[in-house]
Amino acid sequence: MAWRNLGRNRLRTALAALGIVIGVVAICSLGMATVALEQQATSQLGDLTNEVTVSAGADSDTDGVTQEQVEEIRSIVTDAQVVPQKTNATTLEARNGAEARVSVTGVTEASALYDLTEGEAPDRLQSGALISADTADRLGLEMGDPIEYDGQLYRVQGFIQSEQSFGFGGGDLVIPVSGLSEQTYYDTVTIIASDGEAATAIGERLDTRFNTEDDERLSVTTFGNQAQVGGFLDTLSLALMGIGGISLVVASVAILNVMLMSTVERRGEIGVLRAVGIRRGEVLRMILTEAALLGAIGGLIGTIVSFTVGMILFHLITGDATGAFGWASLRYLVYGFGFAVVASVLSGIYPAWKAANDSPVEALRG
Amino acid sequence: MSVVELHDVVKRYESGAEIIDALKGVDFSADRGEMVTVTGPSGSGKSTMLNMIGLLDTPTAGVVCLDGRHVTDFSEDERTEERRSELGFVFQDFHLLPMLTAVENVELPSMWDTSVDRRDRAIDLLRRVGLGDRLTHTPDELSGGQKQRVAIARSLINEPDILLADEPTGNLDQDTGATILDEMSRLKDEENIAIIAITHDEQLVEYADRVVRLVDGVIRT
Ligand SMILES: Nc1ncnc2c1ncn2[C@@H]1O[C@H](COP(=O)(O)OP(=O)(O)OP(=O)(O)O)[C@@H](O)[C@H]1O
Ligand SMILES: [Mg+2]
Numbered sequence: 270m271a272w273r274n275l276g277r278n279r280l281r282t283a284l285a286a287l288g289i290v291i292g293v294v295a296i297c298s299l300g301m302a303t304v305a306l307e308q309q310a311t312s313q314l315g316d317l318t319n320e321v322t323v324s325a326g327a328d329s330d331t332d333g334v335t336q337e338q339v340e341e342i343r344s345i346v347t348d349a350q351v352v353p354q355k356t357n358a359t360t361l362e363a364r365n366g367a368e369a370r371v372s373v374t375g376v377t378e379a380s381a382l383y384d385l386t387e388g389e390a391p392d393r394l395q396s397g398a399l400i401s402a403d404t405a406d407r408l409g410l411e412m413g414d415p416i417e418y419d420g421q422l423y424r425v426q427g428f429i430q431s432e433q434s435f436g437f438g439g440g441d442l443v444i445p446v447s448g449l450s451e452q453t454y455y456d457t458v459t460i461i462a463s464d465g466e467a468a469t470a471i472g473e474r475l476d477t478r479f480n481t482e483d484d485e486r487l488s489v490t491t492f493g494n495q496a497q498v499g500g501f502l503d504t505l506s507l508a509l510m511g512i513g514g515i516s517l518v519v520a521s522v523a524i525l526n527v528m529l530m531s532t533v534e535r536r537g538e539i540g541v542l543r544a545v546g547i548r549r550g551e552v553l554r555m556i557l558t559e560a561a562l563l564g565a566i567g568g569l570i571g572t573i574v575s576f577t578v579g580m581i582l583f584h585l586i587t588g589d590a591t592g593a594f595g596w597a598s599l600r601y602l603v604y605g606f607g608f609a610v611v612a613s614v615l616s617g618i619y620p621a622w623k624a625a626n627d628s629p630v631e632a633l634r635g
Numbered sequence: 636m637s638v639v640e641l642h643d644v645v646k647r648y649e650s651g652a653e654i655i656d657a658l659k660g661v662d663f664s665a666d667r668g669e670m671v672t673v674t675g676p677s678g679s680g681k682s683t684m685l686n687m688i689g690l691l692d693t694p695t696a697g698v699v700c701l702d703g704r705h706v707t708d709f710s711e712d713e714r715t716e717e718r719r720s721e722l723g724f725v726f727q728d729f730h731l732l733p734m735l736t737a738v739e740n741v742e743l744p745s746m747w748d749t750s751v752d753r754r755d756r757a758i759d760l761l762r763r764v765g766l767g768d769r770l771t772h773t774p775d776e777l778s779g780g781q782k783q784r785v786a787i788a789r790s791l792i793n794e795p796d797i798l799l800a801d802e803p804t805g806n807l808d809q810d811t812g813a814t815i816l817d818e819m820s821r822l823k824d825e826e827n828i829a830i831i832a833i834t835h836d837e838q839l840v841e842y843a844d845r846v847v848r849l850v851d852g853v854i855r856t
Contacts, residue, residue, distance in 0.1 A: 545789065546720070546744050630691045
């Protein structure tokens with residue numbers, strides 16, 4: 270019965286369904302866009318999120334992290350790798366006269382920090398050197414070539430993959446920590462945890478251990494306060510959901526309008542139903558069923574369209590359309606469909622109630 | 636005993652400053668197996684009187700009894716039940732639902748009742764009004780006379796005591812109107828019901844067992 274009533278004015282039903290479809294698509298695709306942006310951001314920042322960086326604090330007596338402090342950190346942080354580094358900068362000169370400014374990092378556990386395009390990063394860097402691939406390129410350096418730093422020669426053991434996403438500029442030269450022995454202290458200690466949460470926990474542990482309210486001996490930095498990226502994404506998703514919410518309201522009003530129109534138009538018919546003894550509750554249910562059906566149709570089409578839009582969004586933002594299949598994004602389709610049905614039924618309540626309580630005599634007089 | 640009785644029924648419409656007494660103390664009764672025709676000039680209160688009997692509206696004063704039961708103070712839901720089980724309606728412009736077939740239109744009053752299946756009775760009634768070969772036609776595929784026959788079948792689906800018809804022939808030509816009234820009078824005997832029919836057409840009065848003339852809200856005999 271409800272089905273056939275919808276079938277009667279196909280154009281109006283189609284328009285109403287279209288309103289719902291647009292609402293659903295708006296909510297779903299905005300939701301899925303947020304998920305895609307989030308995934309993209311975490312994958313780009315992924316290298317940093319699980320790291321804790323420790324350096325000398327503002328109230329430190331030394332201008333670096335001492336060996337004792339490193340040992341202490343190691344004793345506290347047993348579940349993550351602790352990588353102390355000394356850094357400097359120098360200008361490398363090639364035989365052909367080309368020059369390159371590089372930052373020099375003295376580190377033992379090289380494999381923990383660097384991805385190589387060629388060669389292999391040793392777990393314990395003892396004698397050789399690693400150099401940024403593009404710097405090596407510029408200086409015409411090849412595997413096994415010697416590099417001089419501070420009067421010492423190091424053979425190139427591998428090329429470091431250049432950072433694309435955060436382009437810190439300049440090249441890197443990585444040598445054994447012994448090469449920077451005139452620096453007594455470590456400039457930074459990087460702690461590599463299993464994930465962002467573990468990193469935050471470690472950061473907090475170190476902070477309470479070494480620092481008090483007004484005595485910061487070590488500066489502990491985790492991703493959480495390194496960049497407010499997380500907060501930014503939250504704001505962004507809130508804004509997008511806000512837009513989705515507005516389209517939701519618009520769609521509801523469209524449904525309300527259509528249901529009102531269709532009940533006003535069928536006033537006489539509903540009067541006949543009431544006159545021949547159809548109960549008020551039955552009329553109410555009939556119209557609500559129509560509304561729910563309308564919502565379900567619109568919701569279904571909207572979900573299908575949204576899924577396609579979602580795959581396109583994922584493809585554009587993360588370059589991987591299959592990301593749309595994840596629950597994080599699929600749940601927006603569930604929300605969208607749920608909204609369509611719930612909003613339709615809610616919008617149907619007033620017209621249905623009005624129609625059911627209309628006086629049959631008045632309705633029949635037309 | 637009379638199946639329907641009106642005692643001193645008054646219906647007053649107050650719209651703003653204007654007060655209209657559509658019925659000014661009407662006494663009326665009808666028995667089973669009786670066809671009563673109500674005539675009278677336009678605006679004399681015929682439809683208003685039928686609405687009182689049909690429990691579509693409540694009187695301002697007076698008493699309405701169906702089958703000896705006081706129904707004047709019934710709630711809207713009780714009146715709906717009464718209309719469903721005891722009353723049948725036929726309207727001037729048929730009021731069939733356009734998206735339903737003839738059989739479905741006849742079944743309409745019992746469509747929400749899951750406890751009974753009226754399909755067989757619906758088909759039987761349509762055969763009896765001569766529409767056995769039009770069961771699955773929709774209203775727009777039926778002529779005016781055929782539509783009114785479907786409406787008559789619909790009014791009888793729940794085995795009512797009373798059939799109320801407000802100008803059932805008003806939208807039909809004379810010959811068709813005559814056959815419709817003929818049909819009604821035959822069904823009245825078969826089903827043993829009271830029929831109260833409003834008509835303007837003096838010629839059709841000959842089908843009635845009794846004629847009541849309403850003028851200015853008062854019954855004139
Ligand atoms: N809802 C209403 N509000 C105000 N006045 C009404 C209402 N319904 C009917 N009336 C008035 O009551 C009087 C009787 O109306 P009713 O419809 O019963 O007349 P009728 O005899 O059926 O006329 P007709 O033959 O033209 O159908 C009329 O004067 C009409 O204007
Ligand atoms: Mg009338």
